[in-house]
Amino acid sequence: MPRKRILVTGGAGFIGSHLCEKLLQEGNDVICLDNLFTGRKDNIRHLMGDPYFEFVRQDLLEDIYIECDQIYNLACPASPIHYQYDPIKTTKACFIGALHTLGLAKRCHARILQASTSEVYGDPEIHPQPESYRGSVNPIGIRSCYDEGKRVAETLFFDYHRQHGVKIKVIRIFNTYGPRMRPDDGRVVSNFIVQALKNQDITIYGDGTQTRSFCYVDDLVDGMIRMMNSREEFTGPVNLGNPGEFTMLELANLVLKITGSSSKIVHLPLPQDDPTQRKPVIDLAMKELDWCPTIKLEDGLKKTVAYFEEYLKNA
Numbered sequence: 001m002p003r004k005r006i007l008v009t010g011g012a013g014f015i016g017s018h019l020c021e022k023l024l025q026e027g028n029d030v031i032c033l034d035n036l037f038t039g040r041k042d043n044i045r046h047l048m049g050d051p052y053f054e055f056v057r058q059d060l061l062e063d064i065y066i067e068c069d070q071i072y073n074l075a076c077p078a079s080p081i082h083y084q085y086d087p088i089k090t091t092k093a094c095f096i097g098a099l100h101t102l103g104l105a106k107r108c109h110a111r112i113l114q115a116s117t118s119e120v121y122g123d124p125e126i127h128p129q130p131e132s133y134r135g136s137v138n139p140i141g142i143r144s145c146y147d148e149g150k151r152v153a154e155t156l157f158f159d160y161h162r163q164h165g166v167k168i169k170v171i172r173i174f175n176t177y178g179p180r181m182r183p184d185d186g187r188v189v190s191n192f193i194v195q196a197l198k199n200q201d202i203t204i205y206g207d208g209t210q211t212r213s214f215c216y217v218d219d220l221v222d223g224m225i226r227m228m229n230s231r232e233e234f235t236g237p238v239n240l241g242n243p244g245e246f247t248m249l250e251l252a253n254l255v256l257k258i259t260g261s262s263s264k265i266v267h268l269p270l271p272q273d274d275p276t277q278r279k280p281v282i283d284l285a286m287k288e289l290d291w292c293p294t295i296k297l298e299d300g301l302k303k304t305v306a307y308f309e310e311y312l313k314n315a
């Protein structure tokens with residue numbers, strides 16, 4: 001296959017850096033664009049010497065002038081702490097970021113994949129969530145900047161597709177974890193692991209019965225690349241996530257078991273609009289992409305714990 005020129009926006013972030021790495025391994029020419037708000041140079045330092053890897057420090061709110069064959073649009077702070085830090089800019093990053101990357105895709109005749117999210121389902125009344133479910137999102141809450149931003153980005157993708165024939169792909173990513181998560185991004189997996197490794201209290205918000213489905217990052221990246229290269233008519237949206245569903249209490253106990261930590265579990269108030277349950281239906285991804293996650297939560301957590309052990313040693 002000829003070498004493709006691929007743009008990854010948000011390429012220095014947790015998921016983006018794993019995606020850049022995999023695309024390079026597959027023999028592509030990768031341009032990683034990131035403003036480094038939540039992305040980190042450390043995530044891509046090991047790729048910097050590769051002649052087929054380029055890093056561009058730029059905010060997606062500015063116009064992009066490059067040539068490419070494929071675009072993965074990931075740029076947006078994704079953890080509640082970070083997307084709520086400057087909520088107006090979060091909505092702008094979703095909307096204007098989609099507009100700029102779609103404009104680029106239109107000019108370059110590139111395929112473009114939007115990293116959408118399970119957050120488009122809000123606090124779902126239907127469980128588990130199929131792609132046909134339209135969601136239950138609060139338009140004025142503290143999560144809305146991200147949820148509604150990602151929803152309008154999906155709208156723009158489908159309108160560029162209908163109006164201009166842009167070749168779009170939309171994936172809805174469910175909770176993902178693995179090495180290179182930020183220790184300070186407030187996500188449950190990184191919080192629990194860092195707390196356990198430091199023998200600090202494990203902070204469960206609420207009673208811990210809320211559920212999430214956790215997908216290991218390698219499985220997700222595999223699904224993203226399959227989606228980008230799927231038959232042209234298949235636009236999605238398609239759920240990518242691991243249907244294994246766990247309560248936060250179960251997750252905390254699993255992290256304690258793996259780390260052998262003596263941390264105690266404490267309960268803190270539940271944040272506003274915190275979804276009570278979340279689990280993807282992945283029949284569509286299985287059928288269209290022949291994709292299914294393979295890494296069990298316990299195995300993925302062990303790899304993630306190993307990463308944070310090393311990280312904390314050098315911190």
Ligand code: UDP
Nearest residue numbers: 175186187188189191203204205210248274
């Ligand atoms: N959570 C928790 N303790 C923490 C961080 C998060 O109990 O230290 C809970 C949070 O309230 C939510 C779940 O874990 O119910 C997942 O939170 P995260 O921020 O990782 O992802 P999201 O809510 O976006 O799915």
